[in-house]
Amino acid sequence: xxxxxxxxxxxxxxxxxxxxxxMLARIGDKWSLLIVSTLGQGPLRFNELRRHIxxxxxxxxxxxxxxxxxxxxxxxxxxxxxxxxxDYALTDLGRELLQPVSALAEWTAAxxxxxxxxxxxxxxxxxxxxxx
Numbered sequence: 001x002x003x004x005x006x007x008x009x010x011x012x013x014x015x016x017x018x019x020x021x022x023m024l025a026r027i028g029d030k031w032s033l034l035i036v037s038t039l040g041q042g043p044l045r046f047n048e049l050r051r052h053i054x055x056x057x058x059x060x061x062x063x064x065x066x067x068x069x070x071x072x073x074x075x076x077x078x079x080x081x082x083x084x085x086x087d088y089a090l091t092d093l094g095r096e097l098l099q100p101v102s103a104l105a106e107w108t109a110a111x112x113x114x115x116x117x118x119x120x121x122x123x124x125x126x127x128x129x130x131x132x
Contacts, residue, residue: 036073039094068094
């Protein structure tokens with residue numbers, strides 16, 4: 001649950017507002033949440049992670065992992081072997097993010113019928129309007 005007092009206390013701080021905006025954009029993008037959720041099951045190598053996430057390109061996975069690593073949500077460990085292998089895992093911060101992500105997923109699952117009904121009602125209402 002969001003504490004409105006905490007939010008209000010930070011509204012005047014542009015650095016915090018910027019950080020909140022950045023993180024909402026990050027977790028709101030298509031791939032970041034899927035990567036964080038997938039790594040919540042345990043560390044994976046790059047190609048294993050790619051196999052778990054349907055339709056993600058190699059380039060998009062690599063760039064998203066770099067951003068998540070920069071934000072401190074994902075760690076990258078190079079395993080000295082031939083060829084070198086790289087494991088990706090959630091950091092403590094990334095594991096903390098799993099809690100609100102899971103809550104959002106549960107809320108979505110519980111409210112999917114209501115969301116679908118609202119969309120259908122909206123679509124029928126807007127389709128009935130004359131176009132200008």
